[in-house]
Amino acid sequence: MRTLPQLLLRPGGLTAAALLLVALTPVTAAAATAPGPGVGWIRVGHLSPKVPPVDIYFAPFGQAEKVVIRKAGYGAVTPYSSLGPGKYTLSMRPADAAASTPPALSATIEVAERTAYSLLVFATGPDGSLKGDLVTDDLTPPAAGKGRVRVVEGSAAIAPVSVDGPQGVSLAKDAPYGRTSSYVDVPEGRWPLQLSGGSVKSAADVDVKAGTSTTLLVTEDSGALKANPISDGAALPEPPKFGVETGGGGTAPSSGMPLWPVFAAVALLAALVVGRRAARAR
Amino acid sequence: MRADLGVLLVAALVAAGCSAAPIPAVPPSSSSAPPVATGPRPLPAAADVHPVRLRIPAIGVDAATLVPLGLGDGHQLEAPARFEDVGWYAAGPVPGDPGPAVLAAHVDSRSGPAPFFRLRDLRDGDQVFVARSDGQESRFVVDRVQRYPKDAFPTDAVYGPAPGSALRLITCGGSFDAAKRSYRDNIVVYASTRWG
Numbered sequence: 001m002r003t004l005p006q007l008l009l010r011p012g013g014l015t016a017a018a019l020l021l022v023a024l025t026p027v028t029a030a031a032a033t034a035p036g037p038g039v040g041w042i043r044v045g046h047l048s049p050k051v052p053p054v055d056i057y058f059a060p061f062g063q064a065e066k067v068v069i070r071k072a073g074y075g076a077v078t079p080y081s082s083l084g085p086g087k088y089t090l091s092m093r094p095a096d097a098a099a100s101t102p103p104a105l106s107a108t109i110e111v112a113e114r115t116a117y118s119l120l121v122f123a124t125g126p127d128g129s130l131k132g133d134l135v136t137d138d139l140t141p142p143a144a145g146k147g148r149v150r151v152v153e154g155s156a157a158i159a160p161v162s163v164d165g166p167q168g169v170s171l172a173k174d175a176p177y178g179r180t181s182s183y184v185d186v187p188e189g190r191w192p193l194q195l196s197g198g199s200v201k202s203a204a205d206v207d208v209k210a211g212t213s214t215t216l217l218v219t220e221d222s223g224a225l226k227a228n229p230i231s232d233g234a235a236l237p238e239p240p241k242f243g244v245e246t247g248g249g250g251t252a253p254s255s256g257m258p259l260w261p262v263f264a265a266v267a268l269l270a271a272l273v274v275g276r277r278a279a280r281a282r
Numbered sequence: 283m284r285a286d287l288g289v290l291l292v293a294a295l296v297a298a299g300c301s302a303a304p305i306p307a308v309p310p311s312s313s314s315a316p317p318v319a320t321g322p323r324p325l326p327a328a329a330d331v332h333p334v335r336l337r338i339p340a341i342g343v344d345a346a347t348l349v350p351l352g353l354g355d356g357h358q359l360e361a362p363a364r365f366e367d368v369g370w371y372a373a374g375p376v377p378g379d380p381g382p383a384v385l386a387a388h389v390d391s392r393s394g395p396a397p398f399f400r401l402r403d404l405r406d407g408d409q410v411f412v413a414r415s416d417g418q419e420s421r422f423v424v425d426r427v428q429r430y431p432k433d434a435f436p437t438d439a440v441y442g443p444a445p446g447s448a449l450r451l452i453t454c455g456g457s458f459d460a461a462k463r464s465y466r467d468n469i470v471v472y473a474s475t476r477w478g
Contacts (some may be wrong), residue, residue, distance in 0.1 A: 011347040026386070031338065035324075035428065035430065035436035035440075036426075036428075036436070036439035036472065037425035037426040037472030037474070038426045038472075039425045039426065039472075039474065041446065041474065058477065058478075066478065067476045068477035078477065079446055079447075080446035080447075080472075080474065080475055081475065081476045081477040081478075082423065082425050082474035082475070082476050083291075083476075099382040116445035116446075120424070129429060137445060139442075139443050139444070139445060140443065141442070141443050165321070165322070166321040167321040169321075179435040186320060186322070187321070188322070188325065189321065189322025189323055189324060190320075190322055190323045190324070190325055190326070191322045192323075206324055208322070209325065211381070211443075212380060212381070213443075231446070232380075232442060232445060232446075233380055233381060233443050233444055233445040233446060234379075234381030234444070235380060235381060235443035236371075236373070236374045236375075236384070236441050237373060237374070238353065238373050238374075239437065239441035239442070240353055240357060240358075240359035240371065240437070240441055241356065241358055241437055242356065242358040242435050242437065242454070243358070243359075243381035243430065243432040243435040243468035244358065244359045244360075244361055244386045244430065244452050244454070244466075244468060245361050245454070245464060245465070246361045246362075246386055246387060246388045246398065246452065246453045246454045246465075246468075247388055247389040247390050247396075247453070247454035247458070247465045248365055248388065248390055248391040248393070248396070248463075249390065249392060249458045249460065249463060249464075249466060250391050250392045250393045250394050250395075251389070251390040251394060251395055251399065252390070252457070253457075254460070277375045
């Protein structure tokens with residue numbers, strides 16, 4: 001996990017046109033030649049209790065932004081979106097505001113290949129202004145039989161918050177509002193968790209599957225603490241090895257077949273016919 | 283048909299199926315969770331959800347049924363038994379659930395094209411839709427199409443952890459080794475969820 005400093009909004013909330021542009025530059029970048037999809041991923045979370053729902057705008061750096069998510073309210077985290085490595089701009093405007101409205105929040109984000117990010121927006125700037133934290137999400141598989149859990153403390157009025165489970169498991173200890181805890185590996189199961197912030201206490205059952213990573217969003221709701229688990233990702237429980245034998249060869253140009261010279265001529269003819277058919281099909 | 287005849291005759295002399303080079307046996311990575319006296323309760327049994335339809339408009343794929351796939355002796359993903367079927371690796375996630383869901387189908391039969399014949403033609407940005415037995419339909423967007431030699435298949439990249447919901451579509455490609463009745467390469471399509 002990596003958290004970067006950045007400031008975005010002055011007090012006065014979304015109507016204030018204060019705008020600071022911040023470059024969020026993560027460190028690692030995998031070799032471009034590495035096998036894989038050649039993309040990174042990003043999602044955005046709204047964790048500012050008093051800020052009304054927003055529209056999220058997104059674009060490659062220097063290009064015109066487009067709305068990608070509408071009406072994301074407090075506690076909402078978008079799905080991941082894959083994107084090529086490079087620099088992007090992300091903005092938030094009040095829901096249904098014109099695209100020409102000055103953004104309430106704007107950030108420049110550098111995305112590296114094979115890396116997943118969560119841009120979590122809190123009201124943790126000076127005097128309660130908005131601040132975005134770009135955290136890197138874990139894509140490594142947990143140990144066998146275990147799942148990985150971390151806590152995002154998104155409750156501003158009830159803070160700090162501790163999240164504890166049985167067996168002495170502590171997922172967050174006195175986490176201040178805006179804190180993303182480190183991942184903790186726990187055995188698979190349905191975990192009865194206790195959330196506590198001062199005198200406010202609540203319980204939540206959270207399912208942890210082996211091979212998965214989960215972020216537990218802690219939010220406030222009418223003076224109570226709520227826990228909402230969202231998935232960061234998962235590994236295959238039993239990943240296959242090697243490739244797959246998925247072809248009969250009926251459309252492949254044939255190559256010789258010296259063991260069956262009798263059929264060589266026929267096969268050659270087949271190759272020609274099928275090859276031409278394949279070429280047309282392209 | 284005349285083309286088919288020759289191919290069928292040859293196939294009849296070779297072992298049936300599209301088997302290939304023997305794959306070295308690798309012991310499955312046994313995962314034994316340490317038993318715990320007190321603590322988390324067991325997870326409830328997962329609902330029986332499975333993919334029921336695959337649509338890839340860009341290459342004209344519309345498979346109305348998907349068959350479950352397992353692992354072979356060498357821990358490799360088995361191909362659908364019938365050339366015309368699309369298979370789903372049933373020990374992995376259902377498409378739309380967290381992690382990389384894996385679908386595989388043949389590129390061709392012994393006589394002509396099979397469901398993933400045109401998988402190699404997919405491009406970045408093409409859409410893939412998977413409907414599930416619980417009524418949910420997931421939309422994925424192609425990130426990249428890669429071709430790998432089977433003897434250098436990047437297991438970790440293809441089957442490794444993925445953020446959110448991801449999809450892998452796999453078939454054969456490259457040149458055909460007639461002696462082994464096997465294509466030398468695999469085509470792998472990586473797809474993710476995407477905004478907009």
